[in-house]
Amino acid sequence: MEESYDISDPRVLKVVAHPLRVRLLGLLRSDGPATASELGRAVGESSGSTSYHLRELARYGFIEEDPDRRDGRKRRWRARHRYTSWDNRRMHATPEGREAVGIMQARQVEVLVQAMRSFDETGWPAEWLTVAGIxxxxxxxxxxxxxxxxxxxxxxxxxxxxxxxxxxxxxxxxxxxxxxxxxxxxxxxxxxxxxx
Incomplete structure (x- = not known):
């Protein structure tokens, strides 16, 4: 897996900023290769919906089929990069870039809020409660x-x-x-x- 996908085109940043796509990409990065059906169950979506969004992520270079983990007819997808990056100054040079960065940063905050809620609901042991937080x-x-x-x-x-x-x-x-x-x-x- 490559370290970073450095995006310079605001349209590409908007592709990954879609709420479901950013979740799918995050799961592939954190949990490893998965099929559209497995991801659909994980996020509460149909495999048809996740398949479409996975193909869009692949089209723009965020993910790829995992050739090492082919499951018969089932496609297993994997992330191509550990994280996504962009140059704020370069993106802010155009209205489209500013909009794309704003959307992506809003998605990042949504992921943070979801992680906080999930931590609170999971019931982690006391030693984790003393070190985790914001x-x-x-x-x-x-x-x-x-x-x-x-x-x-x-x-x-x-x-x-x-x-x-x-x-x-x-x-x-x-x-x-x-x-x-x-x-x-x-x-x-x-x-x-x-x-x-």
Missing amino acids: SDDMIQLPVEGLRELSDRMGELVHEVAARHAGRPDAVLVQVWRAAYPREQVIEAARRKEEER
């Missing part, structure tokens, strides 16, 4: 600082994953990283008031 910090950084933070967080994720790879007690863990500059709302309101 938090936020508010820090002041210049652009270079945010770039450094993002790069180092990515390096840390890969370093820790490599160190614990293959352990029998390891489970699949979803990790999200997000950082956005934020306008100081109160200060902006004061400026507006002073302009009146």
